[in-house]
Amino acid sequence: MAIILGIESSCDETSASVCINGKVTNNDIATQDIHEQYGGVVPELASREHQRNIVPIVTHVLENAQISLSDVDAIAYTRGPGLLGALLVGSSFAKSMALTLDIPTIPVHHMKAHVLAHFIDEPKPKFPFICLTVSGGHTQLLRVNSATEMIILGQTKDDAVGEAFDKSAKLLGLPYPGGPMIDKLASEGDPGKFEFSKSEVPALDYSFSGIKTSILYFLRKEVQRNENFVNENLNDLAASIQFTLIEMLMAKLKLAAKQEGINQIAIAGGVSANLGLRSRLADESKINNWEIFIPDFQYCTDNAGMIAISGHFLYENGQFGLLSDSPQPRMPF
Ligand code: KG4
Ligand code: ZN
Numbered sequence: 001m002a003i004i005l006g007i008e009s010s011c012d013e014t015s016a017s018v019c020i021n022g023k024v025t026n027n028d029i030a031t032q033d034i035h036e037q038y039g040g041v042v043p044e045l046a047s048r049e050h051q052r053n054i055v056p057i058v059t060h061v062l063e064n065a066q067i068s069l070s071d072v073d074a075i076a077y078t079r080g081p082g083l084l085g086a087l088l089v090g091s092s093f094a095k096s097m098a099l100t101l102d103i104p105t106i107p108v109h110h111m112k113a114h115v116l117a118h119f120i121d122e123p124k125p126k127f128p129f130i131c132l133t134v135s136g137g138h139t140q141l142l143r144v145n146s147a148t149e150m151i152i153l154g155q156t157k158d159d160a161v162g163e164a165f166d167k168s169a170k171l172l173g174l175p176y177p178g179g180p181m182i183d184k185l186a187s188e189g190d191p192g193k194f195e196f197s198k199s200e201v202p203a204l205d206y207s208f209s210g211i212k213t214s215i216l217y218f219l220r221k222e223v224q225r226n227e228n229f230v231n232e233n234l235n236d237l238a239a240s241i242q243f244t245l246i247e248m249l250m251a252k253l254k255l256a257a258k259q260e261g262i263n264q265i266a267i268a269g270g271v272s273a274n275l276g277l278r279s280r281l282a283d284e285s286k287i288n289n290w291e292i293f294i295p296d297f298q299y300c301t302d303n304a305g306m307i308a309i310s311g312h313f314l315y316e317n318g319q320f321g322l323l324s325d326s327p328q329p330r331m332p333f
Contacts, residue, residue: 153204
């Protein structure tokens with residue numbers, strides 16, 4: 001049993017969290033709004049924002065948790081995957097703090113941490129379970145055998161589904177990040193109004209680059225006929241795009257559950273905040289007799305709570321890092 005400080009800085013959220021004896025007590029997140037005006041995350045600006053945020057956010061989380069530095073037993077941080085400059089800020093900070101306090105570091109894999117976010121709150125899935133991890137950088141179908149053993153059953157061959165949401169939103173003229181905007185507009189639209197072609201990919205893999213092209217050509221054609229087409233049909237376009245993406249996710253998820261004979265089904269990652277996906281999963285759970293697990297909103301998108309809980313499991317396993325560990329932007333799974 002231990003007190004773990006978790007640090008996340010892989011993309012555009014600086015976050016710190018405290019996990020005491022396996023219970024995440026605090027999770028503070030500083031979101032970087034600066035990227036909105038550029039229509040996407042600007043890596044150099046992200047690094048600078050992390051540098052600005054990291055000391056205040058760690059100080060704040062320790063104060064809120066009423067923990068002093070000398071109480072911390074280990075520091076878990078995101079080693080990768082992510083933006084190199086952004087990862088460097090979190091990892092350098094974690095390693096120097098650990099060196100000063102003479103405590104171990106625990107390097108954490110960001111995508112595995114998204115899955116382990118399911119162990120922050122009740123109800124927790126039982127092993128083995130299937131996890132569909134859907135974020136801005138990855139789309140993976142996993143068989144999770146234990147906190148430290150996860151097998152990739154399928155994954156995207158090109159764009160991640162979060163990227164597909166964001167790029168489609170950009171085509172509709174919506175600001176970055178477009179995923180949450182599509183979600184919001186879709187709730188007022190007709191998901192059956194427009195049809196977009198879905199790529200056919202064998203087995204349990206995904207491909208999301210084709211749908212983006214299909215939307216682009218469709219919009220070009222319609223806007224030629226009516227320049228106000230997008231504005232006049234915004235809600236229906238958002239709903240139809242969201243419906244198509246969720247259809248693609250669900251088809252392979254159902255296949256994976258059947259293939260593995262597992263009915264404990266979880267979703268994780270930024271796109272698991274999507275209300276359409278959450279409600280579709282609830283519908284499918286009734287049809288397929290699934291027990292479903294959906295993290296609280298604050299643990300869907302990037303957060304240090306998932307890093308701290310991962311740190312807890314790795315600490316129990318004695319899996320510590322070295323001060324020579326460098327960030328891994330393309331960290332293998
Ligand atoms: O996991 P995450 O916070 O960061 C990565 O590790 O990539 O995921 C970010 C992605 C973005 O593409 C964002 O648009 C998407 O998650 N996202 C959503 C929603 N909230 C976040 N996509 C659809 N609907 C949402 N409500
Ligand atoms: Zn993430």
